């Protein structure tokens with residue numbers, strides 16, 4: 739079953755044509771890595787899927803519904819099935835980690851046990867700390883923990899492991915793959931870490947010059963003769 743279907747998607751900022759005709763599909767249960775150089779349009783693409791940004795041309799179907807045709811109410815129904823990691827806002831300043839988790843648990847009506855989340859995401863030493871006082875990496879971990887609270891059908895993560903140390907990176911990937919195995923949830927993410935793509939992603943979309951230059955399974959890319967996804971990237975993308 740296709741969770742996301744994108745057809746000839748185009749998006750420009752003024753004269754800057756960032757997306758020039760993207761074709762993309764995410765089937766239920768897939769983990770898909772979107773890669774490409776700085777400024778290639780990865781975040782723009784993800785923000786369109788997150789329903790946060792309008793697009794100029796083409797079709798974006800989320801759960802079989804074309805985003806452009808949806809009423810506010812229908813858009814909210816789509817958003818209920820998606821989790822994203824947003825930038826922390828001022829609002830988090832006055833809350834401690836455990837209070838934040840409980841707030842979002844209530845908001846999402848989540849059946850997930852907060853204590854399990856605290857253990858899984860190694861948050862015990864930080865539970866009573868104010869979110870605002872955490873390091874950048876730990877803020878990110880708390881934001882990711884919140885994203886998993888809703889057990890979404892689709893999880894969209896923009897560079898989730900950037901800035902995390904190797905242990906936290908492993909922990910996050912363990913959590914992503916476990917969530918994927920356990921619930922069949924779909925994951926679409928961007929990363930500049932090609933090893934992560936090779937290890938954990940079923941499919942890769944390489945965004946280059948505004949199009950999905952390659953959109954294939956990680957396995958087929960490797961079977962076609964590349965030593966690694968890192969090599970594949972370097973041979974396809976020029977500086």
Ligand SMILES: Nc1ncnc2c1ncn2[C@@H]1O[C@H](COP(=O)(O)OP(=O)(O)OP(=O)(O)O)[C@@H](O)[C@H]1O
Pocket residue numbers: 751754756774775776777778779780781782783
């Ligand atoms: N709100 C905006 N207004 C105008 N231009 C924008 C806006 N957001 C992004 N851009 C431009 O669109 C292009 C693509 O940006 P985007 O952030 O989508 O790329 P990216 O692949 O995510 O980059 P990176 O890997 O550096 O995060 C860039 O040229 C950027 O300057």
